[in-house]
Amino acid sequence: MRVLTLPEAEVPAELKLQVAELQDLVWPRPPGPSADPVHDPALSPSSMLLVDGDRVVAALDVLSKPLTHAGRTYAASGLSAVVTDPARRGRGYGRRLVSAARAAIEEGGADLGIFTCDRELRGFYEGAGWEPLPGAVLVGGTVGRPFPSDQDGFDKLTMAAFLTGFARRHRAEFAGARIGLYPGEVDRLW
Ligand SMILES: CC(C)(COP(=O)(O)OP(=O)(O)OC[C@H]1O[C@@H](n2cnc3c(N)ncnc32)[C@H](O)[C@@H]1OP(=O)(O)O)[C@@H](O)C(=O)NCCC(=O)NCCS
Numbered sequence: 001m002r003v004l005t006l007p008e009a010e011v012p013a014e015l016k017l018q019v020a021e022l023q024d025l026v027w028p029r030p031p032g033p034s035a036d037p038v039h040d041p042a043l044s045p046s047s048m049l050l051v052d053g054d055r056v057v058a059a060l061d062v063l064s065k066p067l068t069h070a071g072r073t074y075a076a077s078g079l080s081a082v083v084t085d086p087a088r089r090g091r092g093y094g095r096r097l098v099s100a101a102r103a104a105i106e107e108g109g110a111d112l113g114i115f116t117c118d119r120e121l122r123g124f125y126e127g128a129g130w131e132p133l134p135g136a137v138l139v140g141g142t143v144g145r146p147f148p149s150d151q152d153g154f155d156k157l158t159m160a161a162f163l164t165g166f167a168r169r170h171r172a173e174f175a176g177a178r179i180g181l182y183p184g185e186v187d188r189l190w
Pocket of ligand 1: 026081082083085088089090091093094095096117118120123125127
C-alpha cells in the first residue's frame, strides 16, 4: 500500500472516480460521482490517497490559505473529506492517512494545521497527532456570510497542529477563541 499525494486537478480520473464514490456514500452530492475537482482552486487543493494496487482504500484533501488571527498571519492548511472505504474501516488505514497528512502539511511549511470534525472523532485524530482545541470555534464562509462551527445543529470540535515555532509561540491565543478562517463559499468549513 502506498500514499499518493498530488494536486486535486492531477488525480487520474479512475482514482478520482473511486474517491468520489467513497465521498458520495457519506456526503451525497447530485447528480452522482464525477471525476471533476470539488474544491475551490484558490485553496490549492491537494489529494492524498491510500492506494492498494489500483484501489483507493482511504482518501482526504488538504486545503490551504493564509489565516489571520489576533493580528498575526499564519500559513494554514486543513483536512477535508476524510474517508475510508466502508469495507475496510477499523484497520488503521484512516489513521495512517491522517497521520501522513499531518506530516505532509508540516513538510510543506505550514505554520498551522486546523479543521473541524465531529466530536466522536476526537480520538481518531488525536491518535494521528492532531490536538483538540476545546472551546475554539472555526469561522468559515466569508466575512460577509460567516459559517461558524458552533452554529445551530452543529457539534464540531476544532482540531489543530502547531507546526512551527511561530505558531507554537502563539498557541495560547487559539484556545477557546473564534478563529476567522474564511475559506469562501465553496469549502465553507473546509
Ligand atoms: C472516520 C474514518 C475516516 C475512520 O477511518 P478508519 O480507517 O476506519 O479509522 P482507523 O481504523 O484508522 O481508526 C483509528 C482509530 O480511530 C477510531 N475510530 C475510527 N472511526 C471512528 C468513529 N467513527 N468514531 C469513533 N472512533 C473512531 C478507531 O476505533 C481507532 O481507534 P483504536 O486505534 O483505539 O482502535 C471512517 O470511519 C470514515 O470514513 N467515516 C465516514 C466519513 C467521516 O466521518 N469522515 C470524517 C469527517 S471529519
